[in-house]
Amino acid sequence: MFDSRESITGIDLGAAGVKLARARAGKGIRRLLNVGLADFPSEGAGSWAEKAGIALRGLLADQGLKPRDLGRVLVAVSGPSVHLRQVEMPVLSETELRSSLRYEARQHLPLENLGEAALDCQVIEGMAREEGSKQSVLMVGAPDSLVQSRIQVLNGAGIDPEVVDVAPLALLNALEGSDPEAMVPGRTVAIADLGHSASTLVFNRRGGAVYSRSVAAIDNGNSGGKELAQAFRETAQFYAQMNERRTIDQLYLTGGGALIEDLSVALADRLKLPVAVLDATRRLAYSPGRGQKLEEAELSAQAPRLAVALGLLFWGDGGV
Numbered sequence: 001m002f003d004s005r006e007s008i009t010g011i012d013l014g015a016a017g018v019k020l021a022r023a024r025a026g027k028g029i030r031r032l033l034n035v036g037l038a039d040f041p042s043e044g045a046g047s048w049a050e051k052a053g054i055a056l057r058g059l060l061a062d063q064g065l066k067p068r069d070l071g072r073v074l075v076a077v078s079g080p081s082v083h084l085r086q087v088e089m090p091v092l093s094e095t096e097l098r099s100s101l102r103y104e105a106r107q108h109l110p111l112e113n114l115g116e117a118a119l120d121c122q123v124i125e126g127m128a129r130e131e132g133s134k135q136s137v138l139m140v141g142a143p144d145s146l147v148q149s150r151i152q153v154l155n156g157a158g159i160d161p162e163v164v165d166v167a168p169l170a171l172l173n174a175l176e177g178s179d180p181e182a183m184v185p186g187r188t189v190a191i192a193d194l195g196h197s198a199s200t201l202v203f204n205r206r207g208g209a210v211y212s213r214s215v216a217a218i219d220n221g222n223s224g225g226k227e228l229a230q231a232f233r234e235t236a237q238f239y240a241q242m243n244e245r246r247t248i249d250q251l252y253l254t255g256g257g258a259l260i261e262d263l264s265v266a267l268a269d270r271l272k273l274p275v276a277v278l279d280a281t282r283r284l285a286y287s288p289g290r291g292q293k294l295e296e297a298e299l300s301a302q303a304p305r306l307a308v309a310l311g312l313l314f315w316g317d318g319g320v
Helices: 048-063 096-107 144-155 167-176 226-242 263-271 296-312
Strands: 005-012 017-023 031-039 070-078 082-088 118-126 134-143 164-167 188-194 199-207 209-214 250-254 276-277
Touching: 005 031, 005 048, 005 144, 005 167, 005 250, 005 296, 017 048, 017 296, 031 048, 031 209, 048 144, 070 082, 070 144, 070 167, 070 296, 082 096, 082 209, 096 118, 096 134, 118 144, 118 296, 134 144, 144 164, 164 167, 167 188, 167 199, 167 209, 167 250, 167 296, 209 226, 226 263, 263 276
Parallel strands: 005 070, 070 164, 188 250, 250 276
Antiparallel strands: 005 017, 017 031, 082 134, 118 134, 188 199, 199 209
């Protein structure tokens, strides 16, 4: 056995369910120890937080896990109120960048109430510090109430999260962690995360720009991907203006909507580009313990729904 402090656990608290992935920490290939999904209770009134708390506690019990077993815990926030933009700024020190973040966010992030927003940033690419030099900064923002709601649900289950990430970055880390060749320099990729209440489109080119946009949930089962294809084209056109008019090389699908039969084939035909369902378990050695409820075949089948939780396991590996 190994010390639980060597564990890392990603938790995705969604609009209608909870997903969890726990692995042995370390660089490179991780050993996946626990993975599970729990839908919110269908009966009885209650707030989102109450339903999420019930589902999370049930999932932990189902997996035979106690809070102390989880090690480092990371959780993601997602949805239309989560914003991510990559902008060019003068080269600043860490202190200068942090002190100017709220002002810069006002220029670039469409947050309704910046005074009550949780903000963070990351320098993506810097140049030598000289007159006229620039650095590329990734800014993320979300309502602080959204962030606190996730923390409170975890605290209610006896869990103190170490990191609150944003789902678009977790998805990119899931892609890079499962397929390093997917995000080599010069290649432009997109991820469509098809969730219960919203769909999130994420675009990235290594050495280029990172961008995400959330739209209302799309009924891709009945439309054959028509509405999603239209939303993708509009967003890709905007992204191309940020990214030297580069075209998208590959689209990956995640979320529950990715499980719709033949959706990837329909989208590939409509968009005229390769489309694949992302399986973020590809490079994870699966070693379920006693009480593990998800069989290996079911893990692969449910991998698109687990993409955010799995992507959190790769946080800090040098990706985005």
